[in-house]
Amino acid sequence: MVIPLRIKWKNGLSIEYKGNRVVFDAQSRILNCKVSFVTHAHTDHSYSFRLNHIPVISSEETMRLISIEGAKTRKWQPLTVNEKVKIGDLEVIPHPSGHILGSYEFEVCTPHGVVLFTGDLNTREGRIVKPAEPIRCDVLIIEATYGSPEFIFPSDREVGDEMIRWAYKVLGENKIPVFQADAIGNSQEIIRIFNENTNMPVISHWRVSKVNKVYEHYGHKIKYIDINSGEASEVISSANTVIVSPKKLDLPSNHRFVSAIVSGWALKFRGAAFPLSDHADFPSLLNFIRDCSPKIVLTYHGGAFNEILAKYIEKKMGIKSYPANLTPITFPI
Ligand SMILES: [Zn+2]
Numbered sequence: 077m078v079i080p081l082r083i084k085w086k087n088g089l090s091i092e093y094k095g096n097r098v099v100f101d102a103q104s105r106i107l108n109c110k111v112s113f114v115t116h117a118h119t120d121h122s123y124s125f126r127l128n129h130i131p132v133i134s135s136e137e138t139m140r141l142i143s144i145e146g147a148k149t150r151k152w153q154p155l156t157v158n159e160k161v162k163i164g165d166l167e168v169i170p171h172p173s174g175h176i177l178g179s180y181e182f183e184v185c186t187p188h189g190v191v192l193f194t195g196d197l198n199t200r201e202g203r204i205v206k207p208a209e210p211i212r213c214d215v216l217i218i219e220a221t222y223g224s225p226e227f228i229f230p231s232d233r234e235v236g237d238e239m240i241r242w243a244y245k246v247l248g249e250n251k252i253p254v255f256q257a258d259a260i261g262n263s264q265e266i267i268r269i270f271n272e273n274t275n276m277p278v279i280s281h282w283r284v285s286k287v288n289k290v291y292e293h294y295g296h297k298i299k300y301i302d303i304n305s306g307e308a309s310e311v312i313s314s315a316n317t318v319i320v321s322p323k324k325l326d327l328p329s330n331h332r333f334v335s336a337i338v339s340g341w342a343l344k345f346r347g348a349a350f351p352l353s354d355h356a357d358f359p360s361l362l363n364f365i366r367d368c369s370p371k372i373v374l375t376y377h378g379g380a381f382n383e384i385l386a387k388y389i390e391k392k393m394g395i396k397s398y399p400a401n402l403t404p405i406t407f408p409i
């Protein structure tokens with residue numbers, strides 16, 4: 077009798093074989109699960125760090141980034157790139173996903189073929205973290221944050237140049253440019269853009285500074301001044317600086333601050349907004365899928381785009397594809 081492999085999306089991606097169930101990026105408390113894997117430190121992926129009843133596995137970088145906010149799980153286990161974990165007949169191997177420090181995609185080798193779960197992914201070169209590696213697989217479960225054809229990002233170089241031009245313009249008006257971005261990932265990219273291309277000191281909000289410290293711990297050079305230091309008030313008053321701050325945060329009010337959002341969604345915004353993203357855009361998602369050459373693609377993490385991307389994959393690439401939350405699949409089919 078053939079024992080089936082079951083893959084389904086229910087508050088996280090679950091893969092089950094012979095009674096051994098593993099879950100990736102769980103979004104609520106999970107039961108009957110042997111191990112929970114976390115792809116990266118962003119809060120919409122790292123719920124498992126609140127669980128204490130099962131082992132939670134991630135990169136050490138991810139654990140350190142998550143513990144900045146105080147989250148801790150008692151049964152955390154580290155996993156480095158290309159190391160393997162065996163759970164019954166399932167073997168899980170992490171690879172870089174190119175998204176933020178320590179982010180993984182997970183390859184799961186099963187008796188019925190290879191499954192790849194991407195987490196959040198970015199395939200562009202030349203950033204602080206290594207780009208995502210395509211892995212040959214039978215089933216690909218891919219994020220669809222920008223899973224619609226209208227999302228085509230300009231190169232990071234072009235976006236960086238525009239941010240610098242805008243910053244000089246704002247400074248020329250005797251104001252202070254403030255970039256608002258994700259505290260983990262994009263904020264460090266912005267600081268590096270200014271470090272590498274200007275002599276301007278960069279001030280970072282204390283929440284960003286805490287993340288910077290973790291990046292520095294892993295050997296990434298980031299030059300910044302923490303907003304609470306005396307030096308920060310000096311450079312602010314001399315109007316020769318940019319500030320990097322988390323997105324949903326009000327800065328101490330200062331009529332000289334002019335802010336801009338930095339995010340892939342900036343493609344849809346008017347006014348000062350810059351589409352620097354730590355995700356793959358639509359063409360990059362398609363290239364990644366092609367390079368993995370899967371038999372089935374499940375889309376997730378994209379809301380309405382899950383369906384748009386899945387339809388596009390079926391129609392244009394001739395590969396079976398469904399939104400992961402709608403269609404549990406069983407192998408062999
Ligand atoms: Zn993320």
Ligand SMILES: [Zn+2]
Pocket residue numbers: 118120121196377
């Ligand atoms: Zn995400």
